[in-house]
Amino acid sequence: MRMDAGWDDLVGSALLGTERRRPGGVVGDAEEAAAGLLDAAAAGAVRRRAGLRPASAGERPAVAADDRRAELPEAARRRLAVLLADRAGGTGGSRRGSAPNLAELLPQWLAAACGEGYAAPPELLPALLDAARARTDLRTDALAFAGPRGQWLAGLNPDWKYALRAGAGAVPGPGPQDRDEVERLWEEGLFAERIALLSRLRLAAPADALALLTATWKGERAEDRLMFLDSLRSGLSAADEAFLDQALTDRSRNVRATAAELLSALPESALAARMAARARSCVSLGPDGISVEAPYECDAAMERDGVAPRPPNGRGERAWWLGQLVDAAPLATWPARFGGRTPEQIIALPVLDDWQPDLHAAWCRAAVRQRDTAWARALLGPPPAPSGPLAAVGDPAKLLSILPVEERAEWVAAFIEAHGLSEAFQMLGVCAVPWAAPLGRAVVDALDIARDAGSYPWSFSGVMGLAERCLDPAAADQVAALAGGGDEPADSAPGAAAYWGEAFLRLSATLGLRATMLGELRAAPA
Numbered sequence: 001m002r003m004d005a006g007w008d009d010l011v012g013s014a015l016l017g018t019e020r021r022r023p024g025g026v027v028g029d030a031e032e033a034a035a036g037l038l039d040a041a042a043a044g045a046v047r048r049r050a051g052l053r054p055a056s057a058g059e060r061p062a063v064a065a066d067d068r069r070a071e072l073p074e075a076a077r078r079r080l081a082v083l084l085a086d087r088a089g090g091t092g093g094s095r096r097g098s099a100p101n102l103a104e105l106l107p108q109w110l111a112a113a114c115g116e117g118y119a120a121p122p123e124l125l126p127a128l129l130d131a132a133r134a135r136t137d138l139r140t141d142a143l144a145f146a147g148p149r150g151q152w153l154a155g156l157n158p159d160w161k162y163a164l165r166a167g168a169g170a171v172p173g174p175g176p177q178d179r180d181e182v183e184r185l186w187e188e189g190l191f192a193e194r195i196a197l198l199s200r201l202r203l204a205a206p207a208d209a210l211a212l213l214t215a216t217w218k219g220e221r222a223e224d225r226l227m228f229l230d231s232l233r234s235g236l237s238a239a240d241e242a243f244l245d246q247a248l249t250d251r252s253r254n255v256r257a258t259a260a261e262l263l264s265a266l267p268e269s270a271l272a273a274r275m276a277a278r279a280r281s282c283v284s285l286g287p288d289g290i291s292v293e294a295p296y297e298c299d300a301a302m303e304r305d306g307v308a309p310r311p312p313n314g315r316g317e318r319a320w321w322l323g324q325l326v327d328a329a330p331l332a333t334w335p336a337r338f339g340g341r342t343p344e345q346i347i348a349l350p351v352l353d354d355w356q357p358d359l360h361a362a363w364c365r366a367a368v369r370q371r372d373t374a375w376a377r378a379l380l381g382p383p384p385a386p387s388g389p390l391a392a393v394g395d396p397a398k399l400l401s402i403l404p405v406e407e408r409a410e411w412v413a414a415f416i417e418a419h420g421l422s423e424a425f426q427m428l429g430v431c432a433v434p435w436a437a438p439l440g441r442a443v444v445d446a447l448d449i450a451r452d453a454g455s456y457p458w459s460f461s462g463v464m465g466l467a468e469r470c471l472d473p474a475a476a477d478q479v480a481a482l483a484g485g486g487d488e489p490a491d492s493a494p495g496a497a498a499y500w501g502e503a504f505l506r507l508s509a510t511l512g513l514r515a516t517m518l519g520e521l522r523a524a525p526a
Contacts, residue, residue: 260306289350
């Protein structure tokens, strides 16, 4: 059979089908024609590859910048190779068994390696860049660890172009002193590069970053203006007030709302003063407690200051407007309003006519926004007793996040001792890693109690996952003692004891492996 059809002819026949169009040289019935087309395509592919003419030599890549950081110890290098090779492992199936999940250990290894100041081994850079391409949660630490060689390598492979746009966590860009390079990157850079530049400048020279943004503000797209404005949270100060006040009249509603939020975080701003005056007119102290008279309308001045006029479904208008006024008012407003009382004394006052949930929720949001630990402590109060309500505030985790690290861990440990783990997941997520010893003991003891009570082990899989990442490796022996467990409770789910045993074995093995990893990173290089 002659197969002298051109490549375009073969492609056309493949798209239309040999019944409608046969390439030259392909004969026979329908089945033979289909087989002949595939034979012709195979022969044509070989001809095309064999006949490829050499292209002109491209320009030789520039030499990668030096990475003067220390080399990894050999044991740590081998560990990284294993983690990168197994990064997709351990995710399939519903039952994980007792082996540690190496994919979950890779982020911890990278963070520790960056903290120790090591450079990535050149031979592992491709696998490292592939891993960070697949998992965005790895990118900041992976690219910092990859260093200038990683950036150089990423420029040679389109699959790794994300690394060139990844932001401030990768390789440092121009600083405030490189004025010409800063202006060039701001004018010509990709959006992600510009965000990274603005974020770096806000940390090093907030006024320079603000001047850069002001110069091009009117020509930016609405979605870009929003992201740029959000970057001003770092280094926010009274010097930003004039710019933010102009942004209150922006065409974009989201930009206006963000500008108002940032201004309300500046207690001395004019917007904060206006919101404080409005809030004082709504909230007063009478002989029987706090009296609330919520606004009856949302006027144009309130809208300009960021008050959203339309409430979400299921929320009354007046309560919606009141909450926005109170959470935007400086918290210093209320001791003066209530006769010099402390935050604890104010929180203890009765609130009339069922307005307490709305008023206290607004104070919670204000405490988080203004990073006021005194108010956060007062709103949280002591951990509730076992017979008390689980939460007197809407989101304890957010209030906990602004308390000192040790106080935060002590509060959550006491809460878990009183109420167990069912309501503690979000709170555990804001505690410093590794967990303090009292918190770690409280978590392990609560898991043991849940096992002995016949609870479903998979109901605690989220907490188990957190424990694998956050428990101090020194707790491995305590956890290992629980793996043998006791007798299976009569009313427990079938097979629950085996699942609990596997979970404790996996937790113990993971803690041991984490301790080994840290030891390898801290060993002196050979």
